[in-house]
Amino acid sequence: MDYDFKSIEAKWQSWWAEHKTYRAVEDPSRPKFYVLDMFPYPSGAGLHVGHPLGYIASDIFSRYKRLRGFNVLHPMGYDAFGLPAEQYAIQTGQHPEKTTTVNIARYRSQLDRIGFSYDWEREVRTCDPAYYKWTQWAFLKMFDSWYDPVQDKARPISKLIEKFKKEGRWDGLSEQEQSDLLMQYRIAYQGETSVNWCEELGTVLANDEVKDGVSVRGGFPVVQKKMKQWQLRVSAYASRLLDSLESLDWSDSLKEMQRNWIGRSEGAEVEFDTVCDGVHRQITIFTTRVDTIFGVTFMVLAPESELVPQLTAAANKAEVEEYLAASRKKTERERMAQTGKNVTGVFSGSYGINPLTGEQIPIWISDYVLAGYGTGAIMAVPAHDSRDYAFARKFDLPIIPIIEGCDVSEESFDAKEGKMCNSGFLNGLDVKEAIEKAKDYVEAKGIGRRKVNYRLRDAIFSRQRYWGEPFPVYYKDGIATPLPESELPLCLPAIDSFKPTGEAPLARAKDWTYEGYPIETSTMPGFAGSSAYYLRYMDPHNDEALVSPEANGYWRSVDLYVGGTEHATGHLIYSRFWNKFLYDLGYVCEDEPFRKLVNQGMIQGRSNFVYRIKGTNTFVSSTLKDSYDTTEIHVDISLVHNDRLDLEAFKAWRPEFADAEFILDDGEYVCGWAVEKMSKSMYNVVNPDEVCDNYGADTLRLYEMFLGPVEQSKPWDTKGIDGVVRFLRKFWRLYWDREEFLVKDTEPSPAELKVLHKLIAKEQEDIENFSYNTTISAFMIAVGELASLGTVSRAILEPLAVLLCPFAPHVCEELWHALGHEGSVCDAPWPEYVAAYAADDTVTYPVQFNGKMRFTVDMPRSASPAEVEAAVRSNAQTDKYVAGMNIVKVIVVPGRIINIVLK
RNA sequence: GCCCGAGUGGCGGAAUGGUAGACGCGAUGGACUCAAAAUCCAUUGUCCCUUAAAGACGUGUGGGUUCGAUUCCCACCUCGGGCACCA
Numbered sequence: 001m002d003y004d005f006k007s008i009e010a011k012w013q014s015w016w017a018e019h020k021t022y023r024a025v026e027d028p029s030r031p032k033f034y035v036l037d038m039f040p041y042p043s044g045a046g047l048h049v050g051h052p053l054g055y056i057a058s059d060i061f062s063r064y065k066r067l068r069g070f071n072v073l074h075p076m077g078y079d080a081f082g083l084p085a086e087q088y089a090i091q092t093g094q095h096p097e098k099t100t101t102v103n104i105a106r107y108r109s110q111l112d113r114i115g116f117s118y119d120w121e122r123e124v125r126t127c128d129p130a131y132y133k134w135t136q137w138a139f140l141k142m143f144d145s146w147y148d149p150v151q152d153k154a155r156p157i158s159k160l161i162e163k164f165k166k167e168g169r170w171d172g173l174s175e176q177e178q179s180d181l182l183m184q185y186r187i188a189y190q191g192e193t194s195v196n197w198c199e200e201l202g203t204v205l206a207n208d209e210v211k212d213g214v215s216v217r218g219g220f221p222v223v224q225k226k227m228k229q230w231q232l233r234v235s236a237y238a239s240r241l242l243d244s245l246e247s248l249d250w251s252d253s254l255k256e257m258q259r260n261w262i263g264r265s266e267g268a269e270v271e272f273d274t275v276c277d278g279v280h281r282q283i284t285i286f287t288t289r290v291d292t293i294f295g296v297t298f299m300v301l302a303p304e305s306e307l308v309p310q311l312t313a314a315a316n317k318a319e320v321e322e323y324l325a326a327s328r329k330k331t332e333r334e335r336m337a338q339t340g341k342n343v344t345g346v347f348s349g350s351y352g353i354n355p356l357t358g359e360q361i362p363i364w365i366s367d368y369v370l371a372g373y374g375t376g377a378i379m380a381v382p383a384h385d386s387r388d389y390a391f392a393r394k395f396d397l398p399i400i401p402i403i404e405g406c407d408v409s410e411e412s413f414d415a416k417e418g419k420m421c422n423s424g425f426l427n428g429l430d431v432k433e434a435i436e437k438a439k440d441y442v443e444a445k446g447i448g449r450r451k452v453n454y455r456l457r458d459a460i461f462s463r464q465r466y467w468g469e470p471f472p473v474y475y476k477d478g479i480a481t482p483l484p485e486s487e488l489p490l491c492l493p494a495i496d497s498f499k500p501t502g503e504a505p506l507a508r509a510k511d512w513t514y515e516g517y518p519i520e521t522s523t524m525p526g527f528a529g530s531s532a533y534y535l536r537y538m539d540p541h542n543d544e545a546l547v548s549p550e551a552n553g554y555w556r557s558v559d560l561y562v563g564g565t566e567h568a569t570g571h572l573i574y575s576r577f578w579n580k581f582l583y584d585l586g587y588v589c590e591d592e593p594f595r596k597l598v599n600q601g602m603i604q605g606r607s608n609f610v611y612r613i614k615g616t617n618t619f620v621s622s623t624l625k626d627s628y629d630t631t632e633i634h635v636d637i638s639l640v641h642n643d644r645l646d647l648e649a650f651k652a653w654r655p656e657f658a659d660a661e662f663i664l665d666d667g668e669y670v671c672g673w674a675v676e677k678m679s680k681s682m683y684n685v686v687n688p689d690e691v692c693d694n695y696g697a698d699t700l701r702l703y704e705m706f707l708g709p710v711e712q713s714k715p716w717d718t719k720g721i722d723g724v725v726r727f728l729r730k731f732w733r734l735y736w737d738r739e740e741f742l743v744k745d746t747e748p749s750p751a752e753l754k755v756l757h758k759l760i761a762k763e764q765e766d767i768e769n770f771s772y773n774t775t776i777s778a779f780m781i782a783v784g785e786l787a788s789l790g791t792v793s794r795a796i797l798e799p800l801a802v803l804l805c806p807f808a809p810h811v812c813e814e815l816w817h818a819l820g821h822e823g824s825v826c827d828a829p830w831p832e833y834v835a836a837y838a839a840d841d842t843v844t845y846p847v848q849f850n851g852k853m854r855f856t857v858d859m860p861r862s863a864s865p866a867e868v869e870a871a872v873r874s875n876a877q878t879d880k881y882v883a884g885m886n887i888v889k890v891i892v893v894p895g896r897i898i899n900i901v902l903k
Numbered sequence: 904g905c906c907c908g909a910g911u912g913g914c915g916g917a918a919u920g921g922u923a924g925a926c927g928c929g930a931u932g933g934a935c936u937c938a939a940a941a942u943c944c945a946u947u948g949u950c951c952c953u954u955a956a957a958g959a960c961g962u963g964u965g966g967g968u969u970c971g972a973u974u975c976c977c978a979c980c981u982c983g984g985g986c987a988c989c990a
Contacts, residue, residue, distance in 0.1 A: 251908095252907075252908090253906095253907050253908060253984080253985080256906065256907055256985080256986095257906095257907085257984090257985055257986080259906095260905095260906070260907095260985070260986050260987090261985095261986080263986090263989065265989070265990085267990080285990085286989095286990070287990060288989095288990065289990075300990090335988085336987085336988075338988090339988065343988085367988090368988050368990095369988080369990080370988075370989065370990090372989090373989045373990080374989075374990070378990050379990085380990085381990085385990065386904090386988090387988050387990075388990080390988090453989080453990095454989095455989050565984080565985085568985080569985090569986095642929080706915085706916095706926085706927070707915060707916085707927095708915060708916055709916085712909090712916095713983085713984095714915065714916085715914090715915075717914075717915075717928080719914095719928065719929080720914085720915065720927065720928045720929085721928090722927090722928075723926085723927040723928060724927080726927095726942095727927090729942095773915090773916070773917085773926085773927095774916095774917070774918095774925085774926080776926080776927090777916095777917075777925065777926035777927075778925095778926085779926095780926060780927075781925085781926070844922095846921080846922045848921080848922080848970085848971075849970095850970065850971080851921090851970060851971040852971095853921095853922050856922085888970075889970075891921090891970065891971085893920095893921055896921050896922095897921040897922075897971090898921095899921075899970060899971065900970085901970040901971090902970090
């Protein structure tokens with residue numbers, strides 16, 4: 001029989017489906033292992049070969065763990081709410097649900113062809129009401145909770161009310177006042193803050209959805225706007241999110257990204273007296289450099305700070321108003337661009353009083369100070385802060401150096417080193433000591449206190465969009481009131497048009513009311529549905545709970561999570577927050593959701609180019625292009641083989657090339673190439689379906705892993721796939737020769753057993769380290785060796801099929817059944833490694849003289865270093881290389897090398 | 904600017920202190936064939952050389968540690984990623 005991957009793959013894929021081979025069932029008698037992929041957003045473009053990279057890696061790991069006796073949970077689903085489907089609906093009028101369903105079906109068929117071991121009975125879709133019921137439920141729990149700083153965890157809001165009652169702060173408040181009070185404490189709360197507003201998308205965005213001042217989706221400009229929005233009090237968890245990062249088995253770079261995003265900084269808050277038109281008032285600033293307080297020459301408020309109206313002198317009002325108005329209109333991008341000399345600001349007309357020197361200093365307003373960080377007000381030390389320095393230079397404010405010997409004529413001295421001067425009681429101290437002493441001083445004087453600040457902000461949780469989870473909240477006489485849990489899920493209502501009209505789409509829904517009161521018209525953001533999906537997979541059909549304590553107690557948390565780095569500051573922060581919240585309330589048993597995380601690299605495209613001579617329709621081969629003035633044009637990689645252009649196909653590709661002429665090199669047109677992002681516009685997209693059609697799923701799986709380490713980005717180049725194709729054919733031929741099944745019940749030779757055991761040892765080690773490319777190399781070597789040994793023994797070939805099955809499940813399943821087994825190879829026992837064959841081994845030691853290799857010596861692996869040394873000293877060749885010199889020492893590294901040091 | 908990560912043949916990559924370039928692609932030569940495909944065999948870092956033996960050089964650059972460095976340390980260069988008025 002020949003290796004016919006098409007029929008083999010189709011046959012076993014349906015066999016697996018029929019036999020429910022990959023169904024996971026809780027079984028307390030077996031150890032569990034939970035392997036999770038980041039579920040995809042089902043986009044209209046379908047999958048390209050880069051997408052399944054992580055899925056293949058995790059599938060190999062799942063199958064391997066299963067062979068090692070673990071009860072593996074390996075689910076898949078869809079992150080199905082999101083902007084693109086809605087944008088598409090706006091353009092075409094098609095309901096997002098419809099396009100999403102179509103896209104999901106396409107994703108599913110593409111995934112199915114690759115032969116993943118997913119338990120599809122556990123599939124989740126975030127847009128399914130049965131699923132988003134639990135997203136809404138979690139929101140209600142967050143609404144009904146507060147963060148208790150004493151116990152350092154979230155607790156029911158009723159406990160807070162009890163506390164207020166005891167303190168006499170509750171009774172006598174009106175309903176509205178009670179609601180307003182609690183709103184300041186709820187984990188999910190509604191609050192007025194400065195938010196990222198994207199006009200083009202008609203919605204607010206969270207911090208991680210904005211990059212370089214534009215929206216991540218679409219790249220539209222973003223402005224700061226004060227708005228009342230639903231938010232999640234993620235900031236309450238900042239220190240816990242930071243601290244428990246230590247315990248996670250994630251890459252250092254990813255942890256570092258999260259640390260940066262959380263942005264802990266230690267400093268102090270200091271009170272400054274201010275005077276504005278004769279009115280005195282205290283304000284608080286935050287600084288990490290209390291030691292520089294003698295160098296303060298002015299203060300700055302953020303334009304959005306609520307202190308601005310209070311500290312604007314009547315005489316300066318007009319100017320300040322003008323500045324505030326201009327600042328409001330700027331996009332984030334414009335604000336970020338105005339660094340250094342372009343810095344802007346306006347004098348408020350009021351003054352602060354330095355609490356240490358008693359000196360009066362002007363208060364300015366500038367948007368280089370952020371409202372959302374610290375207190376929105378700073379003390380400016382231009383000599384030792386580059387931003388303050390730029391501002392002082394621009395507006396001609398004094399600069400007083402307070403560190404000995406520093407030169408501030410050209411730039412500020414920001415480093416935390418040197419000896420203090422011009423600083424009263426701090427003089428002569430080292431900067432680090434001065435910081436501590438100054439903190440002690442302000443605390444003792446009662447004018448300040450130590451304070452840790454975090455950059456991490458609360459997450460803006462509402463979106464003025466349609467295609468998301470509705471908030472289970474209605475407004476009873478203007479008071480935000482949760483829907484009773486029994487009303488969940490609150491289903492997304494039908495609307496007649498998706499076109500933006502300036503109001504939230506749900507405001508146009510008919511009867512969007514509860515008991516006659518209006519329901520919230522915002523919907524939840526994309527990260528809502530993805531924050532707890534890993535919990536839902538544990539118990540996906542439960543109507544009573546997000547996850548039952550039994551299911552959660554068994555599967556606990558994700559043992560291995562595979563996905564891209566792009567979620568480092570979004571999903572992976574929100575999920576950890578969400579999980580910690582549920583943990584605080586006792587709904588889940590683990591504090592962290594993802595124990596080990598592997599970031600797969602990107603698969604880049606390999607683009608091809610043709611070179612058109614400017615002003616003509618003549619194309620010159622890349623090998624000759626330097627003698628012409630050419631334009632580089634992307635050409636579809638399907639028209640190119642081995643970098644040689646198919647001229648006829650190229651002419652037929654697009655009408656403008658129909659009469660193209662060519663300058664060939666040696667009869668061939670050689671295309672240029674480059675590694676770029678895989679995308680339609682670069683004509684370098686490779687579709688996994690095509691690869692499955694032409695080479696088979698097992699080949700695709702092996703090749704993606706063989707390309708290089710999973711974590712690394714690497715280019716896809718289809719021409720390299722032949723090596724893997726040849727390997728699989730060779731592997732097949734160990735079992736089958738035309739019509740004859742070669743496997744016999746003969747005794748294997750020691751040489752054959754050695755090949756097998758070497759492979760078992762290598763695979764065990766490599767899979768645990770995600771070093772799949774080297775495992776596959778080891779397979780290629782082993783199969784080559786077995787072929788030349790003429791292996792037919794069942795004792796070798798049966799375990800061999802098991803070993804390869806995580807990588808190439810279809811072909812191994814076929815062979816496993818050909819060997820006479822009834823059940824799936826997935827349930828085969830992992831081949832035992834027989835230590836005897838390793839002990840029996842011979843090691844060929846290279847013998848070096850002063851680091852230079854001269855000859856080799858064969859020794860049994862079990863030989864002691866002393867025995868090896870003795871054997872080498874008495875070797876006939878040794879004398880020749882010693883040649884009259886003295887042997888200083890002999891270094892024997894067991895199993896590796898012998899080095900003889902001569903002098 | 905700050906913080907991570909990476910630089911190895913024509914290409915993807917292997918080796919985390921011990922024979923640098925495993926394995927694969929590509930390339931060259933050969934076998935089989937009327938021929939092609941497929942398959943198999945051999946060669947394939949650079950230099951010197953007719954060839955071979957032998958040798959020298961060689962993991963971004965320059966230093967250092969070591970009997971021995973792609974691997975560890977210091978400085979620099981280049982590329983990739985993240986953060987960036989966070990006081």
